[in-house]
Amino acid sequence: MAMARAELRTVTVRSSPLPRCVLSRLLPLLLSVSAIGAASAAPLKFGINYGQIANNLPQPTQVSGLLQSLNVNRVKLYDADPIVLTAFAGTGVEFIIGNDDLYNLTDARKARAWVAQHVQPFLPSTRITCITVGNEVLSGKDTTAMQSLLPAMQTVYQAVVALGLGGQVNVSTAHSVNILASSYPPSSGAFREELGQYIQPILNFHAEVGSPFLINAYPFFAYKASPGSVSLPYVLFEPNPGVVDPNTNLTYDNMLYAQIDAVYAAMEAMGHSDLTVRISETGWPSRGDEDEVGATVANAAAYNGNLMKRIAMGQGTPLKPHVPVDVFVFALFNEDMKPGATSERNYGLFYPNGTPVYSLGFNGASFSPSPTYSSSSKLVITFQMAVVVLLASFSILHTAVPCHA
Ligand SMILES: *[C@@H]1O[C@H](CO)[C@@H](O)[C@H](O)[C@H]1NC(C)=O
Ligand SMILES: *[C@@H]1O[C@H](CO)[C@@H](O)[C@H](O)[C@H]1NC(C)=O
Numbered sequence: 239m240a241m242a243r244a245e246l247r248t249v250t251v252r253s254s255p256l257p258r259c260v261l262s263r264l265l266p267l268l269l270s271v272s273a274i275g276a277a278s279a280a281p282l283k284f285g286i287n288y289g290q291i292a293n294n295l296p297q298p299t300q301v302s303g304l305l306q307s308l309n310v311n312r313v314k315l316y317d318a319d320p321i322v323l324t325a326f327a328g329t330g331v332e333f334i335i336g337n338d339d340l341y342n343l344t345d346a347r348k349a350r351a352w353v354a355q356h357v358q359p360f361l362p363s364t365r366i367t368c369i370t371v372g373n374e375v376l377s378g379k380d381t382t383a384m385q386s387l388l389p390a391m392q393t394v395y396q397a398v399v400a401l402g403l404g405g406q407v408n409v410s411t412a413h414s415v416n417i418l419a420s421s422y423p424p425s426s427g428a429f430r431e432e433l434g435q436y437i438q439p440i441l442n443f444h445a446e447v448g449s450p451f452l453i454n455a456y457p458f459f460a461y462k463a464s465p466g467s468v469s470l471p472y473v474l475f476e477p478n479p480g481v482v483d484p485n486t487n488l489t490y491d492n493m494l495y496a497q498i499d500a501v502y503a504a505m506e507a508m509g510h511s512d513l514t515v516r517i518s519e520t521g522w523p524s525r526g527d528e529d530e531v532g533a534t535v536a537n538a539a540a541y542n543g544n545l546m547k548r549i550a551m552g553q554g555t556p557l558k559p560h561v562p563v564d565v566f567v568f569a570l571f572n573e574d575m576k577p578g579a580t581s582e583r584n585y586g587l588f589y590p591n592g593t594p595v596y597s598l599g600f601n602g603a604s605f606s607p608s609p610t611y612s613s614s615s616k617l618v619i620t621f622q623m624a625v626v627v628l629l630a631s632f633s634i635l636h637t638a639v640p641c642h643a
């Protein structure tokens with residue numbers, strides 16, 4: 239996924255608004271149920287990746303409205319798009335932003351100029367709390383980039399400190415879970431040996447500056463690769479007997495938590511029990527090619543819906559039960575210009591016009607902390623979610639235009 243994004247970095251385009259005729263059809267329903275969706279509550283605890291490799295996305299100000307109506311207040315970008323950062327000023331939404339230009343960022347002057355121009359001016363009204371330098375660099379093939387990764391992180395960090403933003407903005411990078419050579423059982427987690435020369439000093443850097451270790455993890459890939467041997471309930475957070483790690487006796491009932499704990503074990507093996515792991519991307523596609531087993535609407539809804547329920551409960555992993563799992567779901571929208579398999583263009587929770595790809599089975603405004611619902615309360619919650627989503631569509635499609643059907 240990382241490579242595709244990097245290649246297409248320059249083709250991000252914002253097109254004219256979409257047909258808005260949907261609204262006139264939804265309006266009567268919206269008006270009749272709008273009172274139910276009006277409740278507001280504590281923000282949801284998950285973040286969302288706002289990828290923009292598409293030519294049909296709504297304007298960032300409309301996206302800001304959508305996220306506010308969904309009560310999501312953490313967003314991750316792959317760049318530092320000033321239009322987005324400006325659109326979210328004053329909203330309280332927290333941003334992770336990115337810069338993949340490792341070569342330039344190793345130059346102290348350029349790094350400082352970038353932070354001064356693309357980060358500092360938006361603070362504090364837009365809450366930028368983290369910069370990711372590079373995305374999935376160590377699982378790629380570019381050894382020059384691998385060698386530049388830590389120097390670029392250090393230079394950006396020095397720029398952040400020099401500009402007086404040290405306490406406000408973390409500096410990190412996002413890794414693919416493929417940097418692990420072994421992830422099962424989780425206690426045997428280890429980084430790929432040839433990457434040790436890069437990872438060891440990066441771990442030292444994180445410990446020194448106090449920034450989180452970010453991982454992109456997709457149990458979907460493991461399932462797609464071996465649907466015959468990987469249990470679907472285990473990857474979808476559905477009820478299953480779980481698997482016991484023979485070294486710790488800890489029981490794992492889902493693959494994502496096992497992957498997180500494998501990263502903790504790999505870091506521990508390199509002398510670091512002092513770092514926090516966060517999931518900078520995870521998700522499940524709602525559509526795929528014929529050979530992409532498991533890429534369905536039902537599975538995507540189960541994966542993301544079940545994950546969000548666990549996040550709402552503040553659940554930790556078996557190894558770190560008191561450290562709530564922290565995720566940025568991939569992704570906000572389906573992105574029509576991503577190359578590769580059909581699944582790549584179908585990770586979104588929303589179509590570009592703001593309508594949901596599926597119901598997540600919870601009320602975005604007041605998220606129930608209970609993991610189990612009776613079927614009747616589930617219906618109510620699904621209905622309430624539909625209302626929230628309709629309201630969200632309303633805020634995106636706020637200017638009704640006639641249908642030219
Ligand atoms: C690096 O910085 C220069 C300006 O200093 C800019 O023109 C160039 O586009 C940047 N990116 C790369 C990949 O060279
Ligand atoms: C930076 O990361 C650390 C470790 O995850 C976290 O405790 C801290 O709150 C982060 N700082 C900001 C400004 O988000």
Ligand SMILES: *[C@@H]1O[C@H](CO)[C@@H](O)[C@H](O)[C@H]1NC(C)=O
Pocket residue numbers: 485486487
């Ligand atoms: C795991 O359970 C077995 C059997 O009950 C026990 O012998 C072993 O000491 C346990 N190991 C750990 C690490 O708790």
